[in-house]
Amino acid sequence: MEPPEDTLRRLREAFRAGRTRPAEFRAAQLEGLGRFLRDNKQLLQDALAQDLRKSAFESDISELIPCQNELDLALRNLSTWMKDEPVASNLLTKLSSAFIRKEPFGLVLIITPWNFPVNLTLVPLVGALAAGNCVVLKPSEISKGTEKVLAKVLPQYLDESCFAVVLGGPQETEWLLENKFDYIFFTGSPRVGKIIMAAAAKHLTPVTLELGGKSPCYVDDNCDPQTVANRVTWFRYFNAGQTCVAPDYVLCSPEMQEQLLPALQDAITRFYGDDPRCSPDFGRIISEKHFQRLQGLLGCGRVAVGGQSDARERYIAPTVLVDVQETEPVMQEEIFGPILPIVNVRSLDEAIDFINRREKPLALYAFSNSSQVVDQMLERTSSGSFGGNEGFMFLTLPSLPLGGIGNSGMGRYHGKFSFDTFSHHRACLLSPSGLEKLSEIRYPPYTNRTQQLITWALSSRSCTLL
Ligand code: NAD
Numbered sequence: 194m195e196p197p198e199d200t201l202r203r204l205r206e207a208f209r210a211g212r213t214r215p216a217e218f219r220a221a222q223l224e225g226l227g228r229f230l231r232d233n234k235q236l237l238q239d240a241l242a243q244d245l246r247k248s249a250f251e252s253d254i255s256e257l258i259p260c261q262n263e264l265d266l267a268l269r270n271l272s273t274w275m276k277d278e279p280v281a282s283n284l285l286t287k288l289s290s291a292f293i294r295k296e297p298f299g300l301v302l303i304i305t306p307w308n309f310p311v312n313l314t315l316v317p318l319v320g321a322l323a324a325g326n327c328v329v330l331k332p333s334e335i336s337k338g339t340e341k342v343l344a345k346v347l348p349q350y351l352d353e354s355c356f357a358v359v360l361g362g363p364q365e366t367e368w369l370l371e372n373k374f375d376y377i378f379f380t381g382s383p384r385v386g387k388i389i390m391a392a393a394a395k396h397l398t399p400v401t402l403e404l405g406g407k408s409p410c411y412v413d414d415n416c417d418p419q420t421v422a423n424r425v426t427w428f429r430y431f432n433a434g435q436t437c438v439a440p441d442y443v444l445c446s447p448e449m450q451e452q453l454l455p456a457l458q459d460a461i462t463r464f465y466g467d468d469p470r471c472s473p474d475f476g477r478i479i480s481e482k483h484f485q486r487l488q489g490l491l492g493c494g495r496v497a498v499g500g501q502s503d504a505r506e507r508y509i510a511p512t513v514l515v516d517v518q519e520t521e522p523v524m525q526e527e528i529f530g531p532i533l534p535i536v537n538v539r540s541l542d543e544a545i546d547f548i549n550r551r552e553k554p555l556a557l558y559a560f561s562n563s564s565q566v567v568d569q570m571l572e573r574t575s576s577g578s579f580g581g582n583e584g585f586m587f588l589t590l591p592s593l594p595l596g597g598i599g600n601s602g603m604g605r606y607h608g609k610f611s612f613d614t615f616s617h618h619r620a621c622l623l624s625p626s627g628l629e630k631l632s633e634i635r636y637p638p639y640t641n642r643t644q645q646l647i648t649w650a651l652s653s654r655s656c657t658l659l
Contacts, residue, residue: 296325406552458513
């Protein structure tokens with residue numbers, strides 16, 4: 194195997210030689226990625242089943258189809274996205290051409306987590322390749338089945354002079370980060386996000402941080418409890434709760450809690466049967482370590498639904514907790530598993546205050562028959578994404594950006610946002626080499642007349658007159 198420092202040197206040289214810049218080269222890489230997805234669909238589904246016991250259907254809708262959609266969109270729009278973007282000029286630059294050029298950063302590092310290990314690796318990769326970068330991929334070492342497919346099979350479909358997969362955990366990643374990259378795209382926990390940002394700062398490397406945290410879900414008294422329970426159940430227990438944007442906890446009144454509990458139990462039984470352990474549609478916890486952490490959280494508050502677990506299978510039943518204290522671990526850390534605590538609040542104002550006293554979440558959900566309640570929640574809080582009477586369906590729209598704010602991250606991607614994230618927006622102004630007489634007005638010594646003229650020419654009013 195090639196030593197990692199040689200890999201980085203090789204990729205940098207390929208970028209300097211301009212290999213990744215032509216549109217045809219970018220399109221060929223994206224097409225290669227498309228062939229990888231089609232040729233290895235079964236292999237990827239098997240790997241996801243091995244890692245997370247993800248069903249083939251959930252693998253399709255949350256991993257493979259989103260990658261294919263992003264690819265198709267990028268291929269369809271590549272030439273438009275790559276075009277220089279003309280911008281308005283002022284009177285002093287009227288004879289010049291002003292535009293924004295989207296140019297690749299250079300050598301990009303993409304570091305990814307284990308919970309949607311195909312989607313969260315290949316969707317950023319689409320953006321990085323479309324934007325004409327060379328890429329080092331560092332998949333999660335925890336989703337071992339998928340890591341193996343990405344390391345062994347994916348490079349066969351891409352130009353290896355411009356693309357490489359580097360394997361490893363924290364130690365290897367820390368070594369990678371000592372090297373200078375031109376852009377780092379990280380998806381993972383806020384804790385590691387801080388390590389990434391500190392390492393990037395040493396080289397002044399720009400970063401996108403797609404992080405996590407606790408995403409609240411407010412349920413108003415004015416709603417149909419069964420409808421809310423159906424939606425919350427699907428989004429909370431999808432991928433056995435190991436979803437960054439999953440509703441992490443419910444905020445509602447004690448009266449609504451009484452109605453929600455039987456409705457949640459009903460939805461869980463309809464979706465996953467009397468014993469969810471036997472359901473082909475319910476996943477498993479990624480590792481022994483993560484299982485132990487979640488097992489510990491089951492001791493918080495009181496179990497109202499579920500609560501069963503089996504260490505041999507890394508199974509934790511879809512669980513609802515009540516009587517939970519704010520100070521308990523389940524309300525202190527991101528749950529990232531099939532456990533849903535309910536916290537009581539007396540009003541919308543109290544719910545908003547509860548949310549605003551905490552870190553800004555990656556996603557925020559509000560359920561109510563009253564559009565004013567949903568609007569109030571949207572207006573008076575902040576989060577990466579927002580779902581009104583909805584779970585994380587916003588992820589299915591490449592027209593919407595995915596990204597956090599504050600503790601849940603910085604930057605955004607999906608669709609054209611990905612292309613823009615992986616492109617430097619270079620400000621360009623091309624002026625005629627002649628016509629110096631017109632330029633002379635700018636130079637000292639400044640007279641009263643030239644000062645007035647230039648001030649006027651620079652003002653926005655002069656532009657609107659033209
Ligand atoms: P993690 O932060 O532990 O690991 C992510 C990546 O960082 C992995 O590739 C890992 O090898 C690497 N890493 C781990 N420790 C490191 C260190 N000390 N130095 C350098 N690199 C290190 O995250 P995870 O457990 O894989 O994923 C779960 C977290 O990711 C949750 O917080 C979740 O909310 C978040 N997440 C966010 C999104 C999003 O789109 N915002 C998506 C999925 C997951």
